[in-house]
Amino acid sequence: MTIIDRDQTAERNGRTRRRIWSIYSWGSRAHWISTLFASRADVAVTLGALGLIGGVAATTVTEAVTRPGKLTARTAVPAQRLNDNATLYGIEGRDEAGRRAAFDLVVLNKNFDWVRGSTTELVKDGKILSPVDVAREVLSTEVRQSLLNSKKVITIGTASQEGDITAETHRAGLRARQAAEWVGAVLPASVTIYMLNLGQYREPCTECETGSTSWQRPFIVVAVRDYDQGADIGQALASAMGGKTNLPSLSAYTTFGLTKHR
DSSP states (O other): OOHHHHHHHHHHHHHHHHHHHHHHHHHHHHHHHHTTOOSHHHHHHHHHHTTTTTHHHHHHHHHHHHSGGGOSOOBOOOEEEOSSSEEEEEEEEEOTTOOEEEEEEEEEOTTEEEOTTOSSOEEETTEEOOHHHIIIIISOHHHHHHHHTOSEEEEEEEEOSSSOHHHHHHHHHHHHHHHHHHHHHHSOTTSEEEEEEEEEBOSOOTTTOOSSOOOSSOOEEEEEEEEOTTOOHHHHHHHHTSSBTTSOOGGGBSOOEEEEOO
């Protein structure tokens, strides 16, 4: 490849990344607006005007994030068992400016799940968990320890593939908010908490689904382990979650809306 060819390739990649982050920003803003409305009708009107929080655009964005110019090979992330209930995946990514951030993504096993249609309740093996159960089994000692090692935490909300895309995307946002309230109750006030709405799980990842883990509507929380000064955490996380054989692509979900909880 000549110097001119390399320069042209770099410029094309640069334009692609700028477009990605531009649409990503609009997805975050649209998600924030959607959480202001309580009813499905209000959400439908609002998101209709905004293109269903990116809708098809969100899929395009996440594919581009995870496959920028198809330059990055898909790799498996080492899985670390925290206890019988939770698994940790250590991932790293960079924002548009190249600033790095490292994350610990903690996902509960598939016997834990959001109650279908609910935004406030989790279930384990068919039994709805009480607040005491959530504090003891979901936010276990091992999970809390992984979160205490960071200054920022991100709770993630998702919804199952069944149902209306608008209603399910809104439901995912409310689940992220409920998770943030649970996490905030057990972490020091000095820890900044963000909420990430990934929306509806539209394209199941057969490679990622295992005997113990499902990515349709699990309880997921992310510890921001380390980051460069000034790093855009949302951009870096979007980058970090892409290109992994044992994690679902962001294109499997309908949006990527990151907002601050506290």
